[in-house]
Amino acid sequence: MIGTFFSIFPVFAMILAGYAAARTGILPAAANRDLNRFVSWIALPALMFSVVATTDWHRLWDGKFALASLAGSLAVFGAGMIVGRLRGLPVADIAVDGLNASYSNAAYIGLPLFLLTMGPRSAPYVIVAATLTLMVLFACAVVLIEFGHHRSRGLASAFGKAGLGVIRNPVILGPLAGLAWWLTGIPLPGPVDRLTRMLGAAASPTALVAIGLFLAERPLRDSLADRFVALLTAVKLLLHPALTMLLVWPILGLSPYTATLAIAIGALPTGTGPFMVAGFYARDGRVTSGTILLSTLLSVLSLTALLTLLPH
Numbered sequence: 001m002i003g004t005f006f007s008i009f010p011v012f013a014m015i016l017a018g019y020a021a022a023r024t025g026i027l028p029a030a031a032n033r034d035l036n037r038f039v040s041w042i043a044l045p046a047l048m049f050s051v052v053a054t055t056d057w058h059r060l061w062d063g064k065f066a067l068a069s070l071a072g073s074l075a076v077f078g079a080g081m082i083v084g085r086l087r088g089l090p091v092a093d094i095a096v097d098g099l100n101a102s103y104s105n106a107a108y109i110g111l112p113l114f115l116l117t118m119g120p121r122s123a124p125y126v127i128v129a130a131t132l133t134l135m136v137l138f139a140c141a142v143v144l145i146e147f148g149h150h151r152s153r154g155l156a157s158a159f160g161k162a163g164l165g166v167i168r169n170p171v172i173l174g175p176l177a178g179l180a181w182w183l184t185g186i187p188l189p190g191p192v193d194r195l196t197r198m199l200g201a202a203a204s205p206t207a208l209v210a211i212g213l214f215l216a217e218r219p220l221r222d223s224l225a226d227r228f229v230a231l232l233t234a235v236k237l238l239l240h241p242a243l244t245m246l247l248v249w250p251i252l253g254l255s256p257y258t259a260t261l262a263i264a265i266g267a268l269p270t271g272t273g274p275f276m277v278a279g280f281y282a283r284d285g286r287v288t289s290g291t292i293l294l295s296t297l298l299s300v301l302s303l304t305a306l307l308t309l310l311p312h
Helices: 001-021 029-053 063-086 091-104 106-118 122-149 151-165 170-184 190-201 204-216 220-225 226-253 256-266 272-279 286-307
Strands: none
Touching: 001 106, 001 151, 001 204, 001 220, 001 286, 029 106, 029 122, 029 170, 029 190, 029 204, 063 091, 063 170, 063 226, 063 256, 091 122, 091 226, 091 272, 091 286, 106 226, 106 256, 106 286, 122 151, 122 170, 122 272, 170 272, 190 204, 204 286, 226 256, 226 286, 272 286
């Protein structure tokens, strides 16, 4: 377990660096918004484009892995909505709690973490999981929020707005553009390959520092005092990997490597996506920010234990 902890330590040390930079005044905590925009609009799409465009998908595509990752996330999305109902929230807000419980930080934390612990082979799988999660969970949440806001307009309008929102997301456009290039069968030109790799290399460290800056804005004591933050964190870090584990072995029979990767992706902390959705739709983000903070801190322990116990 000590070896695994030191393997994943650099990832969380970069988050700590961002947190310390905000607390000491080296960087303002609000700088996380600008860093997030750089990652979301430039670095991460470039990384996803590069990986998708240059991966041998005939050899690496694993439909069972994609199904396990997506089905586990959808099941926990439902569990998060139940927590939202227990809070007495309207439909638009229980959708955000669904994201709080199910939205794994696969792109910002998962990619660098699994590259360190499970090798370069993990990158295409993580990108598949991140892309499917982003597209499907965001679509579900946006449909529910739009439906909650505009019941009189019906589901068709809600689905239309959700589809447009997902399609316009640069983190979705990056891998889709990479897939379109890969389908042509033409090798990626050298200058384009080097450019996207250089930009992509900046994605993970920048995102991790931005997460630290984001966490510095939110007092830990407020998160620990809210029982619903604790409940959503437990759903994310315990129930999500447990449900995924049931899918990957007894039902789908994945290989040890892909099974462990799917379970570990489920055990990742809540990403910042739910907070962005809550802010865009003017929903209350206090429980969301608390869940991101608490799940990120506790995931150091849960991921260390999982990666120690499971074969990879």
